[in-house]
Structures are given as structure tokens and as C-alpha cells.
Amino acid sequence: MPSYQQGEDIENYLLRFERMAKTWRWPEVEWACRLVPLLTGMALEAYTAMDEGLSNVYKGLKEALLVKFDISPETYRQRFRAASTPSGESPTETYHCLKGLYRRWVRPEEKTQDEIGEVIILKQLLQVLPHDIRTWVREHEPKDGLMAAKLALQYLNARKGGPPRAAAPAPRNLRDTRDIRDGGGNSGWYVSGRREVRDHAVRSEGRGLTCFYCRQQGHKASMCPLRKSKLSGYCYVPRDGDDVQNRQSGEGSGLVAVKVNGKSLTAMIDTCSSLSLIRKCNVPVNDIDYGHQTLIQCVHGDQSQQPTAELTVEIQGQKYLLKVGIMEKLPFE
Numbered sequence: 001m002p003s004y005q006q007g008e009d010i011e012n013y014l015l016r017f018e019r020m021a022k023t024w025r026w027p028e029v030e031w032a033c034r035l036v037p038l039l040t041g042m043a044l045e046a047y048t049a050m051d052e053g054l055s056n057v058y059k060g061l062k063e064a065l066l067v068k069f070d071i072s073p074e075t076y077r078q079r080f081r082a083a084s085t086p087s088g089e090s091p092t093e094t095y096h097c098l099k100g101l102y103r104r105w106v107r108p109e110e111k112t113q114d115e116i117g118e119v120i121i122l123k124q125l126l127q128v129l130p131h132d133i134r135t136w137v138r139e140h141e142p143k144d145g146l147m148a149a150k151l152a153l154q155y156l157n158a159r160k161g162g163p164p165r166a167a168a169p170a171p172r173n174l175r176d177t178r179d180i181r182d183g184g185g186n187s188g189w190y191v192s193g194r195r196e197v198r199d200h201a202v203r204s205e206g207r208g209l210t211c212f213y214c215r216q217q218g219h220k221a222s223m224c225p226l227r228k229s230k231l232s233g234y235c236y237v238p239r240d241g242d243d244v245q246n247r248q249s250g251e252g253s254g255l256v257a258v259k260v261n262g263k264s265l266t267a268m269i270d271t272c273s274s275l276s277l278i279r280k281c282n283v284p285v286n287d288i289d290y291g292h293q294t295l296i297q298c299v300h301g302d303q304s305q306q307p308t309a310e311l312t313v314e315i316q317g318q319k320y321l322l323k324v325g326i327m328e329k330l331p332f333e
Helices: 010-023 028-037 039-048 058-068 074-079 091-106 115-129 133-139 147-160
Strands: 177-178 189-192 194-200 256-262 262-270 274-281 290-298 303-314 318-327
Touching: 010 028, 010 058, 028 058, 074 091, 091 115, 115 133, 115 147, 133 147, 133 318, 147 318, 189 262, 274 303, 290 318
Parallel strands: 274 318
Antiparallel strands: 177 189, 189 194, 256 262, 256 303, 290 303, 303 318
């Protein structure tokens, strides 16, 4: 078996190794120790970065290699959907290629019939969601269609009450539209039902950007001077003019009243933490994600892995969806 060469397809290399190992009937417990001396470059880096207790198990080693080369079930799904018959390849060869991509994507040997159905439903649900919601849901890697639906609902609930967002025009063949032409013959406006949607001709004609918040030209909504500063990301630092007032224990203490999933709590603002934290007792058990833990380090240097959760946090009437760390004990709620 030749050594792995940088730039070689790691999947094909592992497939060749596995077939050779089965042909010569190597015990699977020996596969990892036989493969490691053949690794070079990025593949060797993936091995050296593994936990020592897992590095001698072939299944774990293979998974680490695929992660290093950014290969996942989603990669196989995209290849399955985009597959074509290359020149010179027979339909039978294409079939076997598709079958291999399907097995690597769905992994039917590890799932029940219902779980396989959930994989198909999940991908179809992501396909029909609006682009911004689909992107956000995919980032959270839902395991099934129901989890994806709950994430999409959280996304929508967290953005209720915010400024209106411009929707991208839908394809014309999916709706009944007609042009309304002005005196100059331009067709920059069209009607869909009772809504009038502005075409992107404003930018293409060189008239500059139009803010969808104040409707003025010359800047984007994200740069609008009329918008107040917003809570964003994982932490929030109050600024002059934000009118963040203490409603619990006096001006200037950094405490404000918030609602977490509709429950009123006291929050400490600007703790210099890069991630918001919440007491475990304030989080529903079903919302705690033990599969995606985060490393918490206190000011004294002590470190610990803690579970996370996606929670809806409301402050001053505006809702935000935040990823938070879960702690048993905190000085504030």
C-alpha cells in the first residue's frame, strides 16, 4: 500500500486501504496502526491532533481524517444531488457511484427506516425555507426535520417586532405578476397579489443604494443613522444614548430586567465575557444541548466544559435569539 500523497483524494485512499485490508483479512483492530505510517501532510496532522485514547481505533481515525478534509454527510448529499454521467462512464458505473454517495450521505446501515425518512424530510424542509432562515438553521446542524422546524420557529420569533426586511423577489414563473410601465417605459415595479415589490433596477441604474429602514437613498439599512444600536452577537456593551437603565437596584450598577423565554429575570450587562451565561435552573431541561458544549474559563483561570442552549432574550421590548452557556451557579440570574 503506497503512502498518502498530499492532494490525493482522501476518500478514495481510505476506500482502497479498506478493500486491501479486507482482501488480506487484516483484523480490524490492526487497521489504525497499519494506516498511520502511510499518512503524510494534512492527514498526519489530523492523526497527531487526536486524543491518544482514540487514535488507535480505525473508525475514530477515519472520522478525524474526514473532518480535517471538511468531508461530511452534507458533502455527500451535495455530490449526490449534483451528480452527472461523465464522458466515457457507463450508466452502470454512474449507478454504483450514486449508490456509494447515497450510503455515505444517509448511512442506512446505522439508521432505522423512520430515521432514513427523517433525513429526506429534513433536506426537503431546508430546501423550501427562505434563504436567510435556511442558512441559520443549517449552521445549527439539526438532526431531524422536527428539530429544524423548531429552529426555524425560534428564528422567526426572535425577529418579531424588528424593522421590516426587504424580501428578495420570487421567481416570476411561481406567481402571477404583471409589469406596470411608467411613461419612460421602465418596468422597475411589478405587482404580486396586493404587494408592490421594487426591482433591483435601482442599483443597476446607478441611482445608489436605498435604505430599507428609513427609505432614503445613499446608504444601507445596516448603516442607517436613524437606527438605534442593537443587541447583537453573544454580548452587549451599553453605549451613550442607548437608554439602558437599571430597573432593579439603582442607576449605574449594570443590572437590567430581561425576559428569557418569557420569564422575567435580572441580567448583569457588560461582564467582559465573550458568551452570555445563565443559571441552569432558569432553562427548561429540553432546551439544554449537552451535545454542543463550550469551554468556560473564569478570571482565576479555572476551566470547565458546559452545555449550551438557544434562548429567546427580550430586552426593552425587542427579542433576540442568543446562544448561551449553562452554569449551575452564577452571581446573577
